[in-house]
Amino acid sequence: xxxxxxxxxxxxxxxxxxxxxxxxxxxxxxxxxxxxxxxxxxxxxxxxxxxxxxxxxxxxxxxxxxxxxxxxxxxxxxxxxxxxxxxxxxxxxxxxxxxxxxxxxxxxxxxxxxxxxxxxxxxxxxxxxxxxxxxxxxxxxxxxxxxxxxxxxxxxxxxxxxxxxxxxxxxxxxxxxxxxxxxxxxxxxxxxxxxxxxxxxxxxxxxxxxxxxxxxxxxxxxxxxxxxxxxxxxxxxxxxxxxxxxxxxxxxxxxxxx
Amino acid sequence: xxxxxxxxxxxxxxxxxxxxxxxxxxxxxxxxxxxxxxxxxxxxxxxxxxxxxxxxxxxxxxxxxxxxxxxxxxxxxxxxxxxxxxxxxxxxxxxxxxxxxxxxxxxxxxxxxxxxxxxxxxxxxxxxxxxxxxxxxxxxxxxxxxxxxxxxxxxxxxxxxxxxxxxxxxxxxxxxxxxxxxxxxxxxxxxxxxxxxxxxxxxxxxxxxxxxxxxxxxxxxxxxxxxxxxxxxxxxxxxxxxxxxxxxxxxxxxxxxxxxxxxxxxxxxxxxxxxxxxxx
Numbered sequence: 001x002x003x004x005x006x007x008x009x010x011x012x013x014x015x016x017x018x019x020x021x022x023x024x025x026x027x028x029x030x031x032x033x034x035x036x037x038x039x040x041x042x043x044x045x046x047x048x049x050x051x052x053x054x055x056x057x058x059x060x061x062x063x064x065x066x067x068x069x070x071x072x073x074x075x076x077x078x079x080x081x082x083x084x085x086x087x088x089x090x091x092x093x094x095x096x097x098x099x100x101x102x103x104x105x106x107x108x109x110x111x112x113x114x115x116x117x118x119x120x121x122x123x124x125x126x127x128x129x130x131x132x133x134x135x136x137x138x139x140x141x142x143x144x145x146x147x148x149x150x151x152x153x154x155x156x157x158x159x160x161x162x163x164x165x166x167x168x169x170x171x172x173x174x175x176x177x178x179x180x181x182x183x184x185x186x187x188x189x190x191x192x193x194x195x196x197x198x199x200x201x202x203x204x205x206x207x208x209x210x211x212x213x214x215x216x217x218x219x220x221x222x223x224x225x226x227x228x229x230x231x232x233x234x235x236x237x238x239x240x241x242x243x244x245x246x247x248x249x250x251x252x253x254x255x256x257x258x
Numbered sequence: 259x260x261x262x263x264x265x266x267x268x269x270x271x272x273x274x275x276x277x278x279x280x281x282x283x284x285x286x287x288x289x290x291x292x293x294x295x296x297x298x299x300x301x302x303x304x305x306x307x308x309x310x311x312x313x314x315x316x317x318x319x320x321x322x323x324x325x326x327x328x329x330x331x332x333x334x335x336x337x338x339x340x341x342x343x344x345x346x347x348x349x350x351x352x353x354x355x356x357x358x359x360x361x362x363x364x365x366x367x368x369x370x371x372x373x374x375x376x377x378x379x380x381x382x383x384x385x386x387x388x389x390x391x392x393x394x395x396x397x398x399x400x401x402x403x404x405x406x407x408x409x410x411x412x413x414x415x416x417x418x419x420x421x422x423x424x425x426x427x428x429x430x431x432x433x434x435x436x437x438x439x440x441x442x443x444x445x446x447x448x449x450x451x452x453x454x455x456x457x458x459x460x461x462x463x464x465x466x467x468x469x470x471x472x473x474x475x476x477x478x479x480x481x482x483x484x485x486x487x488x489x490x491x492x493x494x495x496x497x498x499x500x501x502x503x504x505x506x507x508x509x510x511x512x513x514x515x516x517x518x519x520x521x522x523x524x525x526x527x528x529x530x531x532x533x534x535x536x537x538x
Contacts, residue, residue: 048414077416088407102415105315160414 001026002047002158002190007056009042016042017053018214027188029181029204031195034211035236041162043211044194048082048160049073060158078106081151081189083161083180087143089135089150095122096131099149106154121149125179141172145179152183159184161193165200173197177204198240201225210236305498308420309428322426323433330392330427330493331434335441341387342380342442346449349374354459367460368468371450373477380442381481382529385488388438389521393496396427397517400500401510409501420501428493435489436482443481480536487532488525495521 002024009017016039024030034040045051047058049065058065060076068076089098099118103109109117122128125145135143144164151159161180165173181204184191193200201208205222212232220228225237238247249256313319353367353374400423403409412419447469454465496517503513 050410050413074416077414080414082411082414084407084411086406088411090408090411105318105415105417 001061002192003057003059004043004047005057005059007043007046007053007058009039009046009051009053016214017046020056020211020214020216022209022216022219023207024190024192025207026190027185028191028206029184030190030192030207030209031201031205032192032209032211033196033201033205033236034217035196038211039214040194040196040211044160044162044192047192048080049077078154079157081154081156081159083144083147083151083159083164085163085166087135087140087147089143089146091135093134094131095127095133095135095138095146098135098146099131099153102150102154118149118153121153122146124152124183125149140167141169141176144168144172144176148176148179148183152187152189155187156189159189159191161191161195163195163197164193165195165197170199173199174203180204196236198237198243201237212236301502302494302498305420305501306494308418309424309494309497311418311421313421313425314417319422319426322422323429326426326430327434330395330431331438334388334391334438337387337391338384338438338442339445341384342445343449343452345379345383346371346375346446347453348449349379349446350450350453350465351457351459354453364460364464365468365471368450368465369471370468371465372447372469372473375443375446376477376481379446380439381484381488382525384439384442385435385485385492385525386522389488389492389496389525390518392431393492393518393521394514396493396496397500397503397514398510400424400497401503401513404501404503405506405510424494424497424501427497428490431489431493432486435485439481439485443478483536484529484532487528491524491528492521495524 004020004022004024007017007020008015020039020043022032032040032043042051046053047065053066056066060079063072063076065073065076089095090101093101096115096118099121100114103114103117107114119128119131122131125148127142127145127149130138130142130146135146138146159180164176164180168176177200180191180193183189193204195201202222202225205225208218208220208222208225209216210218210230210233218228218230218233225233228234238244349371350367353370357366357370400409403423409419409423412422450465450469451462454460454462496514499513499517499520500510503509
């Protein structure tokens with residue numbers, strides 16, 4: 001479990017996170033949602049240690065990231081897998097090379113053992129057969145799946161995903177969501193997903209934290225998001241035309257019969 | 259008057275008084291300029307401290323160093339050969355045209371060509387040329403890795419990204435630069451020899467005698483020592499600008515330009531310092 005307590009971060013005097021507290025549960029898909037510029041990426045980057053907040057604490061199963069020395073942070077990071085918005089695959093390595101990279105750097109296993117583990121991870125994300133291709137030769141959805149395979153190669157305890165569906169079509173987005181959800185439940189990982197995709201929110205949102213203007217505005221799960229009674233959240237949820245039309249229809253005609 | 263200073267943001271900075279266009283430098287601007295330059299230099303020092311930390315995996319560092327030798331060094335050999343052979347020929351022709359006096363022996367052309375190549379062309383000028391080719395390659399590669407979050411991915415994995423990416427580049431270029439210098443020296447003389455053979459400007463025997471006359475071995479060591487410093491400057495400065503690039507393609511291009519310009523300026527600066535230290 002990851003606990004965030006009273007986290008504050010500002011840039012050049014502008015407060016981006018203001019006293020944010022949240023809990024991210026083990027074996028659940030925890031979603032951070034909010035509009036662009038609301039501070040969710042800053043929260044995510046603070047969680048993984050890429051940014052240092054001015055105040056607060058970030059507890060990884062009781063261990064405070066902000067109190068750790070360099071060696072402790074290094075050790076913790078080997079328990080973390082991260083899926084970046086743009087996949088962040090190494091251009092000079094093949095798909096297999098990318099997945100083998102963390103294994104090569106941290107396990108001390110033989111090449112054959114690392115290859116076997118990498119192939120298992122690729123198979124898990126349905127990418128068997130693409131191992132010898134370079135990132136530039138595969139689609140955006142496949143790149144995301146390679147990045148997931150790389151992120152789970154070391155059996156991480158914590159998995160962070162920064163907008164995993166950005167740039168993907170709705171069908172591929174659902175596939176990625178299902179993959180992340182399955183991996184989370186299968187391996188008991190604490191998964192934190194940063195998104196503003198409502199399909200993800202309604203599909204896999206077991207613990208949702210809504211960030212608005214640097215504040216934690218609402219916490220709940222996907223079944224409570226429609227009747228949250230929070231104006232900022234409603235504005236966010238019903239921002240798309242489709243949701244707006246469904247909302248208007250239900251308001252005027254009631255729920256349609258099955 | 260736009261002023262170049264060590265740092266991307268500062269390149270836009272002007273010393274002129276902005277309020278009245280009087281062209282006078284203001285104390286405020288000068289102090290800002292100095293403090294920004296010092297801040298950038300401090301960041302460069304911190305960057306180098308991270309680069310020269312002990313690698314997590316020595317075998318991986320050696321493997322990457324070898325790959326960088328191939329990419330930055332061996333791949334530069336054709337460019338070095340082409341430039342050297344032509345510049346060697348041009349220096350020989352110019353020496354012949356400028357030393358055409360009955361009082362000066364004919365072999366002086368070979369001697370002057372040799373010393374110009376040994377003292378300046380094969381190290382300083384060559385490194386200025388390589389700062390363009392290798393420096394822009396390094397800065398754009400690392401800058402692209404930064405903006406596509408590949409460096410963040412390394413950091414998240416608990417890898418010292420500066421050490422992992424930059425140390426092999428510095429080691430590779432520093433190790434291979436003397437080889438490029440030796441190639442440069444040899445092919446420059448071949449260029450001059452070609453002029454002697456193909457034209458009647460200077461007899462071949464005189465040119466060859468000039469190359470060997472009054473030879474000072476220290477000049478070779480002087481050139482090689484300078485090239486080591488210059489290789490370090492090219493690799494570290496370009497990496498620094500690439501590493502701290504942020505934004506998109508425009509910023510990567512700017513980091514690449516800043517890397518090449520800064521490398522060139524520091525090569526020229528250290529050329530003066532090293533010449534004073536090593537030749538006097």
